[in-house]
Amino acid sequence: MSHLPQTIHEARRLLRSGAMTSVELTEAYLERIAWMEPDIRAYLHVAEAQSLAQARLADERMAAGQDTPLLGVPLGVKDIINVQGMPATAGSRILEGFRPPYEATVVRKLREQGAVFLGKLNTDEFAMGWSTENSAYGVTHNPWALDRVPGGSSGGPAAAVAAGEAIAALGTDTGGSVRQPASWTNTVGLRPTYGRVSRYGVIAFASSLDQVGPMTRDVRDSALLLEAIAGHDPKDSTTFPDAVPHYADMLDGGVRGMRFGLPREYFTERMHPGVERATREAVARLRDLGAIVEEVSLPHTGYGMPVYYLIATAEASANLSRYDGVRYGYSAQAPDLQENYKLTRGRGFGPEVKRRILLGTYALSAGYYDAYYLKAQKVRTLIRADFDAVFERCDALIAPVAPIPPYRIGEAPTDPVALYLLDVLTLPSALAGVPALALPAGFVEDDGAKLPVGVQFIGRPLDEATLFRIGRAFEQTNEVA
Numbered sequence: 001m002s003h004l005p006q007t008i009h010e011a012r013r014l015l016r017s018g019a020m021t022s023v024e025l026t027e028a029y030l031e032r033i034a035w036m037e038p039d040i041r042a043y044l045h046v047a048e049a050q051s052l053a054q055a056r057l058a059d060e061r062m063a064a065g066q067d068t069p070l071l072g073v074p075l076g077v078k079d080i081i082n083v084q085g086m087p088a089t090a091g092s093r094i095l096e097g098f099r100p101p102y103e104a105t106v107v108r109k110l111r112e113q114g115a116v117f118l119g120k121l122n123t124d125e126f127a128m129g130w131s132t133e134n135s136a137y138g139v140t141h142n143p144w145a146l147d148r149v150p151g152g153s154s155g156g157p158a159a160a161v162a163a164g165e166a167i168a169a170l171g172t173d174t175g176g177s178v179r180q181p182a183s184w185t186n187t188v189g190l191r192p193t194y195g196r197v198s199r200y201g202v203i204a205f206a207s208s209l210d211q212v213g214p215m216t217r218d219v220r221d222s223a224l225l226l227e228a229i230a231g232h233d234p235k236d237s238t239t240f241p242d243a244v245p246h247y248a249d250m251l252d253g254g255v256r257g258m259r260f261g262l263p264r265e266y267f268t269e270r271m272h273p274g275v276e277r278a279t280r281e282a283v284a285r286l287r288d289l290g291a292i293v294e295e296v297s298l299p300h301t302g303y304g305m306p307v308y309y310l311i312a313t314a315e316a317s318a319n320l321s322r323y324d325g326v327r328y329g330y331s332a333q334a335p336d337l338q339e340n341y342k343l344t345r346g347r348g349f350g351p352e353v354k355r356r357i358l359l360g361t362y363a364l365s366a367g368y369y370d371a372y373y374l375k376a377q378k379v380r381t382l383i384r385a386d387f388d389a390v391f392e393r394c395d396a397l398i399a400p401v402a403p404i405p406p407y408r409i410g411e412a413p414t415d416p417v418a419l420y421l422l423d424v425l426t427l428p429s430a431l432a433g434v435p436a437l438a439l440p441a442g443f444v445e446d447d448g449a450k451l452p453v454g455v456q457f458i459g460r461p462l463d464e465a466t467l468f469r470i471g472r473a474f475e476q477t478n479e480v481a
């Protein structure tokens with residue numbers, strides 16, 4: 001096969017026309033994985049036999065006249081989302097050997113629509129991190145600069161899509177984990193409105209923040225994939241009952257006359273000059289397309305980091321209490337129960353996860369609950385109100401995604417607070433539960449390297465359609481890399 005399609009819509013066109021079968025397409029992707037993985041290391045598990053069996057089934061369905069937007073298309077899945085018959089480690093030793101007995105709703109939906117799952121993709125342990133360096137199974141390399149991190153926690157999905165090792169992938173975003181790696185790998189990442197997509201079967205980190213999001217090469221694919229996974233799920237009571245729009249039919253129309261807010265607080269002190277320049281250029285491009293861009297203020301932005309790291313760690317400490325060495329994965333097999341808990345958790349969790357369990361347990365402990373957790377929830381309401389106020393005037397916000405470009409593997413800031421500050425531009429929207437679409441905005445120079453940089457559009461709750469329309473108009477202004 002001479003030409004390997006790189007988007008869902010292109011693959012579907014070729015499959016539909018009979019130019020190739022899903023088995024051929026899947027085989028070609030498996031070959032590509034075998035060829036690229038020594039450099040990239042995005043996959044924790046490649047499901048050769050299973051994906052080919054799915055592809056055969058898809059070919060049969062096509063032969064029987066079926067045609068759905070994902071039929072026969074090979075995708076990757078972040079290893080924090082349960083796929084029947086495949087391991088699920090969440091990047092943690094504590095889940096080594098665990099095979100979930102059930103499947104995530106998002107995966108079930110894709111399976112029903114005939115998608116093919118190539119395998120499971122690397123993640124920071126329990127999605128806590130920025131780079132995949134917190135994965136217990138090794139770091140993933142950025143396809144644009146192999147000595148750099150791909151971002152995280154959905155670094156595996158981002159790198160796989162960027163390197164052409166999957167047509168598209170599913171990631172998760174708790175405080176930026178879809179958008180930041182997308183912006184560091186020149187790919188498109190959507191954090192949907194909290195409640196738009198089911199969390200059932202997704203290994204929980206912080207339940208009031210976790211959302212599954214599409215990671216794709218273009219905006220049309222993001223729309224197709226969101227439509228395929230979104231919707232009400234009786235197994236996740238936080239999902240909206242609202243009907244899912246046909247997002248892919250709503251991409252056109254442009255941004256002429258639309259009002260954008262540029263949040264003043266998002267140009268932080270430690271921002272790399274190249275990131276600031278790319279954001280300002282993106283604003284200029286929007287104006288050229290006929291949009292109105294005005295500076296706005298989200299006054300509680302500065303509280304995003306402390307509020308997120310109280311709420312997310314508190315919820316994580318509760319969610320992660322289930323890993324007791326009895327029910328799942330790794331067990332230290334100590335003869336005495338208390339000792340078994342201690343050894344299993346001591347050996348099974350990595351340092352970042354332990355730090356968060358400690359922080360979260362402290363924040364929830366008697367006497368501190370009101371001072372920390374409750375207070376954080378109140379400030380979260382103020383952060384949400386900041387967004388409500390600007391959305392009275394603006395259709396969407398435009399903002400940078402991460403303050404710096406991808407750093408070299410092993411060269412992350414050593415001070416945890418400096419690390420936590422990497423998320424300042426993605427945490428407030430996650431806390432507010434609003435959707436945000438990150439997409440390529442060009443490249444920045446850093447220490448001799450040319451590195452991808454993204455921009456994000458933040459929208460009103462449940463208004464992903466507007467984000468796709470903006471994204472589609474914006475991506476057409478990108479030069480082909």
Ligand code: GLN
Nearest residue numbers: 127128129174175176177
């Ligand atoms: N980097 C943030 C954290 O470590 C966000 C991670 C995420 O969205 N899963 O918590």
